[in-house]
Amino acid sequence: MDQTRAPYFQALLDYVDAGVIPFHTPGHKQGIGLDPAFRAFIGDNIASIDLTPMPGIDDLLQPTESIKEAQELAAEAYGADRTYFLINGSTSGNQCMMMTAVNPGDSVAVPRNSHKSLLGSLVMSGARPIYMEPEVDESLHMDHTIAPETVERTLKEHPDLKAVYIVSPTYYGVAADLEAIEKIVHAHEKIFMVDEAWGPHFHFHPALPVSATAAGADMCINSTHKMLSSFSQTAMLHQQGKRVRVDRLEAVLKLFLSTSPNLPMVASLDVARRQMATEGAALLSKTIDLANDTRRRLNEIEGVYCFGEELQGSPGVFDLDPTKVTITVKNLGYTGYEASEILRRRYNVQVELADLFNVVALFTMGTTQAAADRLLLGVSELAREDRAVDIFSPSGVLERRVKTGTYRLPKTPPMRMLPRDAFLADTESVKFKTSAGRICAEVITPYPPGIPVISPGEEITKEIIDYLDLELRAGVHMQGPFDKDLKKIRVVKNLT
Numbered sequence: 001m002d003q004t005r006a007p008y009f010q011a012l013l014d015y016v017d018a019g020v021i022p023f024h025t026p027g028h029k030q031g032i033g034l035d036p037a038f039r040a041f042i043g044d045n046i047a048s049i050d051l052t053p054m055p056g057i058d059d060l061l062q063p064t065e066s067i068k069e070a071q072e073l074a075a076e077a078y079g080a081d082r083t084y085f086l087i088n089g090s091t092s093g094n095q096c097m098m099m100t101a102v103n104p105g106d107s108v109a110v111p112r113n114s115h116k117s118l119l120g121s122l123v124m125s126g127a128r129p130i131y132m133e134p135e136v137d138e139s140l141h142m143d144h145t146i147a148p149e150t151v152e153r154t155l156k157e158h159p160d161l162k163a164v165y166i167v168s169p170t171y172y173g174v175a176a177d178l179e180a181i182e183k184i185v186h187a188h189e190k191i192f193m194v195d196e197a198w199g200p201h202f203h204f205h206p207a208l209p210v211s212a213t214a215a216g217a218d219m220c221i222n223s224t225h226k227m228l229s230s231f232s233q234t235a236m237l238h239q240q241g242k243r244v245r246v247d248r249l250e251a252v253l254k255l256f257l258s259t260s261p262n263l264p265m266v267a268s269l270d271v272a273r274r275q276m277a278t279e280g281a282a283l284l285s286k287t288i289d290l291a292n293d294t295r296r297r298l299n300e301i302e303g304v305y306c307f308g309e310e311l312q313g314s315p316g317v318f319d320l321d322p323t324k325v326t327i328t329v330k331n332l333g334y335t336g337y338e339a340s341e342i343l344r345r346r347y348n349v350q351v352e353l354a355d356l357f358n359v360v361a362l363f364t365m366g367t368t369q370a371a372a373d374r375l376l377l378g379v380s381e382l383a384r385e386d387r388a389v390d391i392f393s394p395s396g397v398l399e400r401r402v403k404t405g406t407y408r409l410p411k412t413p414p415m416r417m418l419p420r421d422a423f424l425a426d427t428e429s430v431k432f433k434t435s436a437g438r439i440c441a442e443v444i445t446p447y448p449p450g451i452p453v454i455s456p457g458e459e460i461t462k463e464i465i466d467y468l469d470l471e472l473r474a475g476v477h478m479q480g481p482f483d484k485d486l487k488k489i490r491v492v493k494n495l496t
């Protein structure tokens, strides 16, 4: 196919050129009815292609014209049999993959450190998660990926599994051994799904980890908006092979995606694919070089550590995406949250993620040398500050626990009910601190990285309460809980 084409973007341009008189949605009618200040700011071009599906402008839910061709071009570029454009991120990709692969009550092996959208997919599908524990890196205080041996053991222990779902890469750019896992999963004749939200660029550069499509995943998802140039919320779902029922997948997509997709968003997927297919390798080479150079310079700053190739081969670290620069600041006496806040306030630098020990800076085709220099300046000045390590956290609790080795990511709590049953059960609100023993009815997720510490259906343990208390004191932003300060928590109502 001709990868220099962007058929869907062209279809929108043709409509604008034709000067059609719009008696259709959206109500702003190509910008005329927009709030004037908003219109002046965003400009008329984008408003003019904010249209609705109609003949000549294909329908995302039933593509027969330019979207069909655009999706076929994307499938070819990614080496998939079929690609579907998504307009509610990899969040909807996870939902649609799971709704396709499993029936209510089916078991699916999933990493415990999955993104919370996986939880949504379990609630929707009624599947039973069999959690696989990721390899944990205590010194960086981070989960890596699932080892192939863990997948093999899980499949042996649970022969009734219907599918295996893997997240690779992690938010920190650590990739799993997808090719080894694919062989294991398919030898057991199960469906293999990959949440590759953070790896939409992998397929286009040999220095990057192997992509999920190249590794043979039956279905995988990419948040195209995260690392490539399409608009926020856009993503792709790729499918290949015969293990997945394509009619079911397409029925699910038709049921769950909006009937009013934002067409500039869809067009941005079409052109992001064209950009990657035609100049991806060159653009990514520049990005990788800039990220590697910045990592090297950051590592020259005393007290700063940015992991790289030396980590490769350790448990759960099969390969690395160099474009994610994880800056470990704990030896500077800062939490990642503090470092992130100072970098923003003093240097106008906003990182993608902060956790207790680290901040993560994303490098993409849009990152300039000047931006990298500014990040370096901020971090080097942070490192120069005379900072007593005992103010690591306001209460000193964190530092004490790190020193005594009692600071650990909590163990997975016991699952007492299916996520769907607990999420949809009658609930009551109780004091969080004394909730040990109750069944959680909500998803409690420090964000970012968006990985739940406790999910619906799991028993609240003392360890979970202590851990979340510590995270809250360290300044984490909690996503999910009904009470954002987590003074109360929603639990399944006692039947007695």
Ligand SMILES: Cc1ncc(COP(=O)(O)O)c(C=O)c1O
Residues within 6 Å of the ligand: 088, 089, 090, 091, 092, 094, 114, 115, 117, 167, 171, 195, 197, 198, 223, 233, 234, 235, 449, 450
């Ligand atoms: C691993 C993973 N999967 C899925 C998602 C959801 O992606 P999106 O924001 O595109 O809906 C995220 C978001 O951060 C993620 O980290």
